[in-house]
Amino acid sequence: MNIGDVAAASGLPAKTIRYYEDIGLIAPRRGENGYRTFDEKDLHKLNFVARSRSLGFSTEDCRALLELYDDRSRASADVRAVAEANLEKVAAKIAELQAMQKTLTTLVHRCHGDARPDCPILEDLAAPAA
Amino acid sequence: MNIGDVAAASGLPAKTIRYYEDIGLIAPRRGENGYRTFDEKDLHKLNFVARSRSLGFSTEDCRALLELYDDRSRASADVRAVAEANLEKVAAKIAELQAMQKTLTTLVHRCHGDARPDCPILEDLAAPAA
DNA sequence: CCTTGACCTTCCAGTCACTGGAAGCCCTAT
DNA sequence: ATAGGGCTTCCAGTGACTGGAAGGTCAAGG
Numbered sequence: 001m002n003i004g005d006v007a008a009a010s011g012l013p014a015k016t017i018r019y020y021e022d023i024g025l026i027a028p029r030r031g032e033n034g035y036r037t038f039d040e041k042d043l044h045k046l047n048f049v050a051r052s053r054s055l056g057f058s059t060e061d062c063r064a065l066l067e068l069y070d071d072r073s074r075a076s077a078d079v080r081a082v083a084e085a086n087l088e089k090v091a092a093k094i095a096e097l098q099a100m101q102k103t104l105t106t107l108v109h110r111c112h113g114d115a116r117p118d119c120p121i122l123e124d125l126a127a128p129a130a
Numbered sequence: 131m132n133i134g135d136v137a138a139a140s141g142l143p144a145k146t147i148r149y150y151e152d153i154g155l156i157a158p159r160r161g162e163n164g165y166r167t168f169d170e171k172d173l174h175k176l177n178f179v180a181r182s183r184s185l186g187f188s189t190e191d192c193r194a195l196l197e198l199y200d201d202r203s204r205a206s207a208d209v210r211a212v213a214e215a216n217l218e219k220v221a222a223k224i225a226e227l228q229a230m231q232k233t234l235t236t237l238v239h240r241c242h243g244d245a246r247p248d249c250p251i252l253e254d255l256a257a258p259a260a
Numbered sequence: 261c262c263t264t265g266a267c268c269t270t271c272c273a274g275t276c277a278c279t280g281g282a283a284g285c286c287c288t289a290t
Numbered sequence: 291a292t293a294g295g296g297c298t299t300c301c302a303g304t305g306a307c308t309g310g311a312a313g314g315t316c317a318a319g320g
Contacts, residue, residue, distance in 0.1 A: 002296075002297075003296085003297075004295095004296065004297080013278090013279080014296095014297090015278075015279060015280085016277085016278065016279085018298095018299095019277075019278060019279090023277090033285085033286060033287085033297080033298095034285080034286085034297080034298060034299095035286080035296090035297055035298080036297085036298090044256070048255050048256055051254075051255050051258055052255050053277090054230075055230050055233055055234055055255075056227070056230045056234070058276080058277090059276080059277070065252070065255060068249075068252065069252050069255070069256060071247075072247060073247060074247050074249070075244065075245045075246070075247065076241050076242050076243055076244060076245075076246055076247065076248060076249035076251075077242075077243045077244055077245065079241065079249045079251050079252055080238055080241045080243040080249070080251065081243075083234055083237060083238050083241070083251050084238055086234060087231065087234045087235065087238060090227050090230050090231050090234065091231060093223075093227055094224060094227045094228060094231065097186070097220050097223055097224045097227070098224060100184075100185050100186045100220050101217065101220050101221060101224065103185055104185055104186070104213060104216060104217045104220065105217065107213060108210055108213050108214055108217060111206050111209065111210045111213070112206050112207075113206055113207045113210040113211075114205065114206060114207055115205045115206075115207065116205070116206055117201075117202060117203060117204050117205065117206060118206060119204070119206035119209045119210070121206075121209050121210065121213050122195070122198065122199050122209055124181075125178050125181050125182050125185075125195060125199070126174070126177075126178055126199060128181055132267075132268075133267090133268075134266095134267065134268080143307090143308080144267095144268090145307070145308060145309085146306085146307065146308085148269095148270095149306070149307060149308090153306090163268080163269090163314085163315060163316085164268080164269060164270095164314080164315085165267090165268055165269080165315080166268085166269090183306090188305080188306090189305075189306070190305095
């Protein structure tokens, strides 16, 4: 398979796949013409990474997870530790965004949103009410 | 005021303040020694930007909001439009993160997290259940 | 007067995970 | 022979900073 084929099969842009090779997540062979040649294992890895990324894991997490996947003597505790750390980061980000959402919603509701210049949003930004 | 003073007063790192000058959000004067000299207006702008950033506005949004703030003949509708666009982005990000959170939580709960190698987390990453 | 240390300056590079684009080779079909 | 599409590399840019090096400035203490 050439890069276009695995791009279509994995849903990842060819550019991203080349980048993953750059940072050492995959290592496809090369044909005589210099083209990357992907086998089923490469495609499987790409799908693994795509799925991991979609769950919020960093590319370094992906590297660790791929290693654990390949390590038959891994402890599931090690995998869970990586997932739990990611889960905590996700939860923290959600909390932060929800705080923003709450404030923004209040401010947007308070603003008339008409042609007049007075605006509680700007007032808050200029001098937040405690 | 020198940069250290406004850094302390605004809670922003000096590096960040220099960066804001670089991208044209603020324009402090310079003393004879080449030092940046900040007045109350500069500090006010920095606080405005810090507050806006903490509510998820991009630096480009900040630029627009500062302009609207300075424009006495602004329409509050213009401000609200910027805030609503941001609110939508925040909501979209929350939804995305919550989907991750849901999946991750399920996977983490299903994993024993002991010394054995079998792990539902890796199984899902390798071949997500539809 | 000199030195020390805290503060300031600029500039370059790195972060993260890509993404865009240019220049050029390869392959197939007409 | 040429036209197109796909492939290659390399360089640069994104957003919003952050770290660090090399060097100028200033106030206080010995």
